[in-house]
Amino acid sequence: MVNSFIRKFAFDKIPVHGAFVELTDVWYTISSQKEYPDGIKQLLGELLVANILLTTNIKLQGKIIVQIQNNPKLDLAVSECSNKLKVRATAKFAASAHQDNQISYADCIDSGSLIITIDSDNDGKLYQSIVVLNGRSISDILTEYMLQSEQLHTVFFIAYSEKKIVGCMLQKLPDVEGVYTEDIDRVFKMAETIEHHELLSTEINVILKRLFYEDDIILFDSQHISFGCTCGRERVINMLRSLGLEEATSIIEDEGIITVTCDFCNSVYSFNEQDVLSMFTNLSIDLECISNEIN
Numbered sequence: 001m002v003n004s005f006i007r008k009f010a011f012d013k014i015p016v017h018g019a020f021v022e023l024t025d026v027w028y029t030i031s032s033q034k035e036y037p038d039g040i041k042q043l044l045g046e047l048l049v050a051n052i053l054l055t056t057n058i059k060l061q062g063k064i065i066v067q068i069q070n071n072p073k074l075d076l077a078v079s080e081c082s083n084k085l086k087v088r089a090t091a092k093f094a095a096s097a098h099q100d101n102q103i104s105y106a107d108c109i110d111s112g113s114l115i116i117t118i119d120s121d122n123d124g125k126l127y128q129s130i131v132v133l134n135g136r137s138i139s140d141i142l143t144e145y146m147l148q149s150e151q152l153h154t155v156f157f158i159a160y161s162e163k164k165i166v167g168c169m170l171q172k173l174p175d176v177e178g179v180y181t182e183d184i185d186r187v188f189k190m191a192e193t194i195e196h197h198e199l200l201s202t203e204i205n206v207i208l209k210r211l212f213y214e215d216d217i218i219l220f221d222s223q224h225i226s227f228g229c230t231c232g233r234e235r236v237i238n239m240l241r242s243l244g245l246e247e248a249t250s251i252i253e254d255e256g257i258i259t260v261t262c263d264f265c266n267s268v269y270s271f272n273e274q275d276v277l278s279m280f281t282n283l284s285i286d287l288e289c290i291s292n293e294i295n
Ligand SMILES: [Zn+2]
Pocket: 229, 230, 231, 232, 262, 263, 264, 265, 266, 267
């Protein structure tokens, strides 16, 4: 039994395909890294499911990052999914949001921007799209994004509960001669009847049979989704190097030690004075080597 998975499907005779995502254990791991207000927790869960559906739809080597920024009540919400289906997500918000649990899901999508970054290993480039938030749900925003960026009619449904999130995507494939227009319309109309409680409580094959009883559907094997953080001591050292020696030593003077905690997985990385000095000494040796090679 796989707890968190994606399962793709395709219509045998109609140019439409889709996928279901179900998150349980992975969602528990991510949502228990911090105490989140309810609204932010729902937003983060929906971003994550949307992120997974996007990543498996846009075939790439690398990862997709989905973020919400510039929202007055939420500093940042970010989710990442690699092509190997390793995911992580976190959100930052003012501590005061907690005391009264005042941030609702509606607040999180009310204003700000949703930024989708495609980080491809193939050419090392980043491709970014920005969508303005104005109260539409994450699934509605994605529907619009896919139409604009991929020119493909795609619909998303995301059903959230505290312990389980289920997402479904349905996508029209090219139908050059318009032979299948009626069938495609019928399939998308039927998909609109999916209820959130049904997504959360019913097996995927049962939902497909109920919705599309007229059609032959190929249901592919499940692919496992796992939690995976990409943090590490080397990455933190690079981040500290970017602060500069002066800033790093001033923290050591004030605090005696530099402690960095990963927002995604709560791993703690500590550096004493000796560590800080050696990370900058090693850096100057590295730079010397590079300049010698250039010369
Ligand atoms: Zn981490």
